[in-house]
Amino acid sequence: MIGVELRKLFRRPRTWATIAVLNALPVLVAVLLQLTDLAPRPGEGPPFLSAVLTNGALFPLAALAIVLPLFLPIAVAVVAGDAVAGEAQAGTLRYLLVRPAGRTRLLVAKLLAVVAFVLVTVLVVAAVGYVVGATLFEAQPTGGTSVSGTSLSQEELAGRSLLAIGYVTVSMLGVAAFGLFFSTLTDSPLAAALGALAVLVTSSLLFTLDAASPIAPYLPTRYWLAFVDLFRDPVLWRDVVRGLALQGVYVGVLLAAAWANFTTKDVTS
Amino acid sequence: MAARGHGAPARWAAVGLLVAVLVALPSLVAALPADDADVPAAELRAAVLASADVGFSGYAVSAGGLALPVSERLTDVADLFSDRTLVRVWWRGPAEHRVDVVTAAGETGVHRDPGGTWTWDFESRTATRGTAASLALPTPPDLLPAALGRRLLSEAADGEVTRTRTGARRVAGRDALGLRLVPAEPAASVGRVDVWVDPASGLPLQVEVFAEGADRPALDTRFLDLDLAVPPAEVVAFAPPPDATLLTAPDTDELIADAGERAPDVELPGGLAGLPRRTFGGVPDAVGVYGRGVTLLAAAPVPGRLAGGLREALTASPDAVTDELGTRVAAGPLGLMLVEPADGPAYVLTGTVTLDALADAARRLSGVVA
Known part of the structure; x- marks a missing residue:
């Protein structure tokens, strides 16, 4: 069933169109940066972007940082929101459920398909970022400099980049779970995606508000930027660990809610 | 197909229970009582004063609620x-440590070694070598709970630290015992300082500074994580990376001496607002520092062009008081005043004193200058 869902997702042209659009922004930023040579001022702009001018090997991280706040979660919300509601809208959901596999397995298969989409998207963004960074900017063969000013060997840099890719993927799970849950509530994929986006916007807005600081540790977007902490020396694990745990809690709760709703739902379309 | 609602209440109840447990968990953990130990206040204070050489590593947060009206020239402060x-x-140790200010997209690390400091700024990719100065603006290392608590307690008079302790609370997963410092000087604008100390090591884990009559701290600095093991030397040491821009920090002592030479030849009084003057090596006569501990007042002459900008910044504050003595404003417990006598140079007064004490000091200064 998981294989079926994966094939279905990655055979759709729009999946690849989404990934292509996601890559367009970092590439555009890289070209502009190369043409103007104007790095963002300290404290402004996405993380790692100012460091890219001296070391192109950091561009995959800058590319991730560029798509992380908005583009990537939008794509995830659209794909996750489509998961169940899309089938309902197309009138294929009841045929899916005729199979003896059961609704819980369908939900898990849908979530895994979304996770696979996130992973592929993040990997493609990082890979395209690597190629763009190596061709447009001077890449340093000796590795790079950590955020703390220590030297990182090429292996260390690659290892930490892989960790960052994994962390960004996990960070998107919360959005995916919201999209999937809303997708079981409604027959409209658009409504489900917009619901997940509303959660995202609310969370990002509250995070900037000082008055909301008591609830900040529970906001799904709170620890997204913690992947930067992987490039400090020594690595600052605190926020990374909390980010992983928080996403785990959101996925657990929302999947349970989706299960409670979907397995007892009267499917008519 | 299952009929709608069949088994739904039970399933939703299970989900509801899961959410309730998860929501309640953080507050339950936070509500765990801290163990109070029977340590007298004097003994605890002595342990704090002896803790400068205790090695540790940790992660701390300091939160200030002071809107200083000096936004343009001293943004860092x-x-x-x-x-x-x-x-x-x-x-x-005091001459070998590393303090990194962590921001979302970068960090600024200060590495102190016996010869001076290296300051690394990731976003501008600069490494700056400087020397330890006798008089400097506050920097993040000064606001570490361990450093700030020790400094405030070391200069407090015996009567200022209350004899009875203020209970215990959990800070950074440790049981911290409370010490309360109430400044005795009438000029003081700080109502009280609460220092929460780890009794085993003597390290202050949290310091809260309250303005007179305030129930929320004007400054709250505390550890979030603390590891009481001496960190390895290679983590503290710093070697500038090859692609960094190397800079040399301006020699603060020289700058101060220069300023002293250019400053008008005035004698500052031996006491202001009831606070005695204190002397530091290398500080010119035109700059006066008064008081001790949490009650400090600094007076320095300002050149005419700076005075104009400062006056604008001060009067822009809605709480500013302007009279014949000058313009004064308070940000929490911190007072700032520009004294502009009709004849003679302008002075800036700043410190943790009340506005009345500032006015008192201005009267005294104007009299001296005239």
């Missing part, structure tokens, strides 16, 4: 007292 600052620290 203003941010330090008005924002949340997150710092990582590795402490091997």
